[in-house]
Amino acid sequence: MAEMNFGGVLETVVTSKEFSLEKAREVLKDETIAVLGYGIQGPGQACNLRDNGFNVIVGQRPGKTYDKAVADGWVPGKTLFSIEEAAEKGTIVCMLLSDAGQISAWPKVKKYLTKGKALYYSHGFAINWSDRTGVVPPEDIDVIMVAPKGSGTSLRTMFCEGRGLNCSYAVYQDATGKAEERTIAFGIGIGAGYMFKTTFQREATSDLTGERGSLMGAIEGLLEAQYQVLREHGHSPSEAFNETVEELTQSLGPLFGAKGMDWMYANCSTTAQRGALDWAPRFRDAIKPVMEWLYLSVQSGNEAQISIDSNSKEDYREKLNEELRAMRESEMWQAGATVRKLRPENN
Numbered sequence: 001m002a003e004m005n006f007g008g009v010l011e012t013v014v015t016s017k018e019f020s021l022e023k024a025r026e027v028l029k030d031e032t033i034a035v036l037g038y039g040i041q042g043p044g045q046a047c048n049l050r051d052n053g054f055n056v057i058v059g060q061r062p063g064k065t066y067d068k069a070v071a072d073g074w075v076p077g078k079t080l081f082s083i084e085e086a087a088e089k090g091t092i093v094c095m096l097l098s099d100a101g102q103i104s105a106w107p108k109v110k111k112y113l114t115k116g117k118a119l120y121y122s123h124g125f126a127i128n129w130s131d132r133t134g135v136v137p138p139e140d141i142d143v144i145m146v147a148p149k150g151s152g153t154s155l156r157t158m159f160c161e162g163r164g165l166n167c168s169y170a171v172y173q174d175a176t177g178k179a180e181e182r183t184i185a186f187g188i189g190i191g192a193g194y195m196f197k198t199t200f201q202r203e204a205t206s207d208l209t210g211e212r213g214s215l216m217g218a219i220e221g222l223l224e225a226q227y228q229v230l231r232e233h234g235h236s237p238s239e240a241f242n243e244t245v246e247e248l249t250q251s252l253g254p255l256f257g258a259k260g261m262d263w264m265y266a267n268c269s270t271t272a273q274r275g276a277l278d279w280a281p282r283f284r285d286a287i288k289p290v291m292e293w294l295y296l297s298v299q300s301g302n303e304a305q306i307s308i309d310s311n312s313k314e315d316y317r318e319k320l321n322e323e324l325r326a327m328r329e330s331e332m333w334q335a336g337a338t339v340r341k342l343r344p345e346n347n
């Protein structure tokens, strides 16, 4: 573990320099890792672990994602089982079902969590909101977490490209005295770029804030607002889309991703720099009260409850697909589809 300076604050991080893949393999050599759920994180983590030489099995209910597991090379009866069978066989039982699915599957899984096993999460949700999820683990097992800070799809593609997605990690319960070692070894196994330490409470709260905020909800809201204003003032869809989304994802986002915001500014005109420096605080001040509202709604458990209630409905998937379809078919994202086709690399 290394102490690193993050903008003046010292934090503990783990990289494969301090904790090598060989060491991770040694720590987990007698473990059977049972990945329950094969949605988004399940495939990323299970395939990376398998490619890194760990002993992995998958537990998935029948259906489309079970078929995807077969297509990915998991063999029914050998490395692919029902959720209950996998939970029974696993010594590290990984809850990678959807957060709502974890609630309904909990009674089935709990009975196989015998002394010394580890219950693994990629989110603080189930434990942090245990009053709402009903998840209270037995005291004689480890309860651990590695939470990739990005999509499971990125976890896999970055691994295949020889890169690593950063993750947070936490130990909620250490029954064996080896919980932290198991956690870090697991994180190295799934291909974490580096890991920073958190708690289940802090991960659950920051994660729900981030995805509702700047990572997904706020960015979509911001982009829609600017696109609408440009369109209402007579700009064409291609101009509005390019000036709102395409330039952000293709030109300026990669610049501030690579070397920070000031670097992106430094590579734009003085006209752009002056205006952006003036307008950034106005946007910050306008948005901050909504961010505060969001944080409190997450912290109170309100957002978790909304997610549990809506995700538990029978027609949840259909309704969600309908909302995503409406987004895809909106003028802005249809304009985007045409713009993407025009990228020279797509021609």
Ligand SMILES: NC(=O)c1ccc[n+]([C@@H]2O[C@H](COP(=O)([O-])OP(=O)(O)OC[C@H]3O[C@@H](n4cnc5c(N)ncnc54)[C@H](O)[C@@H]3O)[C@@H](O)[C@H]2O)c1
Pocket: 037, 038, 039, 040, 041, 042, 060, 061, 065, 083, 095, 096, 097, 098, 099, 100, 101, 102, 104, 105, 122, 123, 125, 147, 148, 149, 150, 151, 152, 153
């Ligand atoms: N999606 C991501 O990239 C991402 C990123 C970081 C952390 N996480 C966390 O990882 C965990 C898994 O998330 P995900 O997005 O991969 O899940 P998901 O929504 O894709 O669902 C995973 C699997 O759960 C199964 N499932 C759902 N409900 C079930 C039920 N009632 N009974 C049995 N199986 C059921 C589905 O068949 C699916 O294969 C969650 O805790 C999530 O918060 C996800």
Ligand SMILES: CC(C)(O)[C@@H](O)C(=O)O
Pocket: 148, 149, 150, 151, 152, 207, 211, 215
């Ligand atoms: C990929 C995200 C948004 O970071 C994750 O938190 C999720 O829930 O899918």
Ligand SMILES: [Mg+2]
Pocket: 207, 208, 211
């Ligand atoms: Mg999340």
Ligand SMILES: [Mg+2]
Pocket: 148, 149, 150, 207, 210, 211
């Ligand atoms: Mg997240």
